[in-house]
Amino acid sequence: MKSGRYVAVAAAACMGWVQGACAQAEWKLATGYGAGSFQTENIRRFAQDVQTATAARVRIAVHPNNMLVPMAGIRQEVASGAIEAGEVILSSLAAQMPLAEADSVPFIVGSYADARRLWKYQRPLIEREFARNGLVVLYAVPWPAQGLYARQPVRSTRDLRGLNMRTYNAATERIAELVGARPVQVAMTEVGQALAAGRFETMVTSSVTGAENRVSAHLKYFYAIYAWMPKNIVFLNRRAFDALAPADRDVVLKAAEAAEARGWAMSEDADRQALAQLAKEGMTVEPAPLELRQELRRYGERFSLEWLRKVPQEANLLFVPYFTGYQAASSAAAR
Structure with a gap:
C-alpha cells in the first residue's frame, strides 16, 4: 500500500511539472x-x-x-x-x-x-x-555534384561517341544515348572490378564516389560538369x-x-x-571545357522539357520560378 502511494504521488508530481519535463x-x-x-x-x-x-x-x-x-x-x-x-x-x-x-x-x-x-x-x-x-x-x-570521368581528354560530347559508359539508372542511360556512348550497367560495388576488366572507359558520378573507389588507377580525367546534385x-x-x-x-x-x-x-x-585526393593520385581535375559545357546546357534544356511533358503541373510549379531566378542571377553576375 505504501509503495502504491509513492507511485501515485510521483505520477501526480510529474503531471504538475511543465509539460514534457518527465x-x-x-x-x-x-x-x-x-x-x-x-x-x-x-x-x-x-x-x-x-x-x-x-x-x-x-x-x-x-x-x-x-x-x-x-x-x-x-x-x-x-x-x-x-x-x-x-x-x-x-x-x-x-x-x-x-x-x-x-x-x-x-x-x-x-x-x-x-x-x-x-x-x-x-x-x-x-x-x-x-x-x-x-x-x-x-x-x-x-551530395557533391556528379562529374564526368574518362580515360582520355574530353573537349566535347563527340569525344564520348562509341565509348562504353558506365550507367546505373535511367538518367545515366539517357545521357549515354544522347552522347552516342554505349551504356554498360555496373553497380557501384563493382566499379573497381569492371574498370580493371576494361568494361567501360567513362562514367558520370560524384567526386566522393570516385575517390572512395580509387578510380584514378584507371580513369585519368575528371570534369566538373555538375550533371546533377x-x-x-x-x-x-x-x-x-x-x-x-x-x-x-x-x-x-x-x-x-x-x-x-x-x-x-x-x-x-x-x-x-575528394577532388584534392583525385589530383594527388595523378588524375587531371578541371572544369568542363566551354564547348562541352554549352552542349550539356542544351541537354539540360532537353531533359527539363522531357520531364515537363511527364509531369507538367509539378514541373511548371518548380522550373518556371527556378529558371527565372537563374536568369536573374546570371544577369546580375554579368553586370
Whole structure:
C-alpha cells in the first residue's frame, strides 16, 4: 500500500511539472547510408543538438547502414509510425511524388548556388506532399555534384561517341544515348572490378564516389560538369512531432535548420577533399571545357522539357520560378 502511494504521488508530481519535463521522447531514425558518411555524421550532430537543447527530453537514436529498415521501406515505416524519423535520397520517392525527382534531372544546376536556388523553390512543394502523408520535412543536404570521368581528354560530347559508359539508372542511360556512348550497367560495388576488366572507359558520378573507389588507377580525367546534385532528405512522423511540447518542437526545427546549413557546408568540403585526393593520385581535375559545357546546357534544356511533358503541373510549379531566378542571377553576375 505504501509503495502504491509513492507511485501515485510521483505520477501526480510529474503531471504538475511543465509539460514534457518527465516523459521523454525516444525516437528511432533510420538511414540506409554508412556510419562514416558525412550525411550520417550530420544526422548524429542534429540528434545531439536536439538532446542537449531539450535537456534529454527528446532523444534520437540513429541507425545507419540499413540496419533498422532497408532504405526502400523507410518512408512508409515513418509514415505509419513504426519508427519516428528517417533519411532517404529524395529522388527515390519519385514514384509517390514526382517533384522529388527534380534534383536528379540532369544538367539543370551548375553549382551549389544553383542547387540552393532549386531547393528554395522545391522545398515548399515537397513539404506539401510530405504533409499529405503525415510527415514533417526536417532538412535536405545534397551530395557533391556528379562529374564526368574518362580515360582520355574530353573537349566535347563527340569525344564520348562509341565509348562504353558506365550507367546505373535511367538518367545515366539517357545521357549515354544522347552522347552516342554505349551504356554498360555496373553497380557501384563493382566499379573497381569492371574498370580493371576494361568494361567501360567513362562514367558520370560524384567526386566522393570516385575517390572512395580509387578510380584514378584507371580513369585519368575528371570534369566538373555538375550533371546533377541529388539530395538526401530527413523527415519525421507528424504525430511524433505534434506529441512534443511546443518549446521542444521549436528546438527540433531550429536544430534541423542548423543541420541543413552545416550539411551543405560539409558536402562542399567533402567535394573539395575528394577532388584534392583525385589530383594527388595523378588524375587531371578541371572544369568542363566551354564547348562541352554549352552542349550539356542544351541537354539540360532537353531533359527539363522531357520531364515537363511527364509531369507538367509539378514541373511548371518548380522550373518556371527556378529558371527565372537563374536568369536573374546570371544577369546580375554579368553586370
